Amino acid sequence: MKTLIKAAAAVVAALLLAVTALVGMVLIDDEARATEISDGGGGLRGVPAEFRPWILRASKECSERELTPALLAAQLYQESGFQTSRARATSDKGAQGPAQFIPATWATWGRDSDGNGEVSPWDIGDAVIAQGRMMCSLLKDAKSSGITGDPRALALAGYNAGWPAVLRFGGVPPASFAHGETYRYVRIILGLMPRFQGPGLFSVSGSGDGADAVRRAADRMGTPYAWGGGGPNGPGTGFCDGTNGYLNGRCSASSTVGFDCSSLVMYAYWPSLHLPRTAAVQYGATSNHAVSRENLKVGDLLFWSHGGSSSIYHVAMYAGDGNVIHAPRTGKTVSIVPLASAMPSSDYFGATRP
Known part of the structure; x- marks a missing residue:
């Protein structure tokens, strides 16, 4: 998510509080592909194993039904290709980690979700749960905004360009905005979701x-x-x-x-x-x-x-x-x-x- 640079400094300051940074589409490399799984379950498939439990947890913790594991996985793929190294998951605008948070936004959403004593956008658990928490909030904003359209698209646009940009355009910013990066970001992620959609959650009957x-x-x-x-x-x-x-x-x-x-x-x-x-x-x-x-x-x-x-x-x-x-x-x-x-x-x- 590359940070959007506006002509006016005041607009830049406002966006920085709500924006993570824009990022172009990336592909999973051979090393990441070797760790993928395909067994599905929980409505999720084809993600690196170390991401799977955190994606499922992030989806489960959100009360908005639109925040499915497949949506989160598709977003992570678009953001970083599930990369976790500083060399591969640092954008030229300072976005960091697999969920590509800029420091100002990370300060709002980051928590020590994996319990290792450190709050870091490089920790998979911290990053994915923060991603889910922010997307959940944006979905709520989308539903209460009165703006027509798919709330998933609105939330993705808010994650990418900042919620003020969504309000400014009354929806997903058009292709003329920011060289079409937000417009393409939303379309790509929604199009990628079937790739990560797996079978339903395994259920266990009984108690004890x-x-x-x-x-x-x-x-x-x-x-x-x-x-x-x-x-x-x-x-x-x-x-x-x-x-x-x-x-x-x-x-x-x-x-x-x-x-x-x-x-x-x-x-x-x-x-x-x-x-x-x-x-x-x-x-x-x-x-x-x-x-x-x-x-x-x-x-x-x-x-x-x-x-x-x-x-x-x-x-x-x-x-x-x-x-x-x-x-x-x-x-x-x-x-x-x-x-x-x-x-x-x-x-x-x-x-x-x-």
């Missing part, structure tokens, strides 16, 4: 610790797998042990923020039940409540082994309707898959109820 745990895990769909990574407080970087954590010959786990199979289960249940860290020990802690495959309930733990309880190598959670939710392996993301194909059927060891 098991159902709540699966819902908590489902909120992390799309989070990358990281061997040894993650814990009760959320995803984290992992490590390589000589055998596990490698992708294409390099240690992927040490630079990936994510979960492995047992840390996802630990995280999902932690608010109500403190399960141990590894799959084998989780089995040992819950094996006194064994469950047959025919009597599975949502939240039950399922285990796979190379032979005996001491060789358990994977754990997943039953998600209902013959499906499980799990963090499968390096190179994959938290996902919901059929139980029958989650892991080799010959390795299925049994299920327990925490």
